[in-house]
Amino acid sequence: MISIDLSGRSALVTGSTRGIGREIAATLAGCGARVAVTGRDQARADEAAASIGNSARAFAADIADSSAVARLVEDVASAFGAIDILVNNAGITRDNLMLRIKDDDWDAVLDANLKGAFAAMRAATRSMMKRRWGRIINITSVVGMTGNKGQANYAASKAGLIGLTKSAAKELASRNILCNAIAPGFIDTDMTADLSAEARQTLSAQIPLERLGTPADIAGLTAFLASEYAGYITGQVFVVDGGMVM
Ligand code: NAI
Numbered sequence: 001m002i003s004i005d006l007s008g009r010s011a012l013v014t015g016s017t018r019g020i021g022r023e024i025a026a027t028l029a030g031c032g033a034r035v036a037v038t039g040r041d042q043a044r045a046d047e048a049a050a051s052i053g054n055s056a057r058a059f060a061a062d063i064a065d066s067s068a069v070a071r072l073v074e075d076v077a078s079a080f081g082a083i084d085i086l087v088n089n090a091g092i093t094r095d096n097l098m099l100r101i102k103d104d105d106w107d108a109v110l111d112a113n114l115k116g117a118f119a120a121m122r123a124a125t126r127s128m129m130k131r132r133w134g135r136i137i138n139i140t141s142v143v144g145m146t147g148n149k150g151q152a153n154y155a156a157s158k159a160g161l162i163g164l165t166k167s168a169a170k171e172l173a174s175r176n177i178l179c180n181a182i183a184p185g186f187i188d189t190d191m192t193a194d195l196s197a198e199a200r201q202t203l204s205a206q207i208p209l210e211r212l213g214t215p216a217d218i219a220g221l222t223a224f225l226a227s228e229y230a231g232y233i234t235g236q237v238f239v240v241d242g243g244m245v246m
Contacts, residue, residue, distance in 0.1 A: 007032030015090025023215030063116030169235030185241020208243030
């Protein structure tokens with residue numbers, strides 16, 4: 001029988017006050033890890049950590065701010081003793097046609113989705129290197145592989161995250177730090193809540209499994225990649241999209 005045991009491990013999940021990140025945090029905690037729940041807002045992080053229970057702790061930081069990320073990593077490491085598992089999940093969209101994307105929209109998306117993940121990896125890998133164990137899981141998107149009309153900034157940030165994942169995997173493998181990415185398709189969360197019923201139907205028709213995904217579809221794979229079962233997997237991008245992109 002296979003069961004995922006993360007007891008004794010500490011995890012930091014960025015953007016875990018809701019949606020996919022919250023489900024990942026709850027799943028890792030359910031597997032026995034101590035989990036740092038994070039978001040920009042302390043009260044929301046407190047609420048999420050309390051509802052997850054299982055020794056989850058709340059921390060607030062804006063992931064787009066590199067020095068705040070460095071402080072966050074320090075605070076979590078000193079609360080838990082270490083960070084063994086880093087899940088870069090925080091992300092935003094500021095969709096528009098390319099000609100209408102303002103510099104601010106470009107910077108906000110790249111700063112949160114790509115620079116934030118890089119800052120967290122740079123800060124968290126120091127202690128992983130010393131302990132010669134670490135797992136980094138970056139939540140990218142199928143859009144980072146296929147591109148998408150109206151999402152040039154978002155697609156560029158998610159494609160960048162794939163390049164960052166593979167580079168980190170090569171740099172860190174000798175220290176037993178594994179770095180992989182998960183590329184979700186359409187997942188039912190607040191991020192996709194604006195889709196009309198009609199748009200959902202059209203989308204579902206393009207998905208072989210004929211439904212949008214759920215946060216649990218992403219969280220299970222994240223727990224697996226954080227576990228000992230994934231010890232020979234690094235630098236990979238796992239598409240979880242109901243078969244939409246093959
Ligand atoms: P969501 O909007 O429901 O949640 C995003 C989380 O990130 C929230 O907790 C939010 O507070 C946090 N966050 C955003 N900016 C932040 C910042 N500057 N600092 C700290 N926290 C910040 O989104 P969802 O759907 O749960 O998405 C999670 C990840 O999955 C994102 O990276 C997203 O790009 C990715 N994804 C989502 C898909 C979907 O269909 N929902 C599809 C493909 C990828």
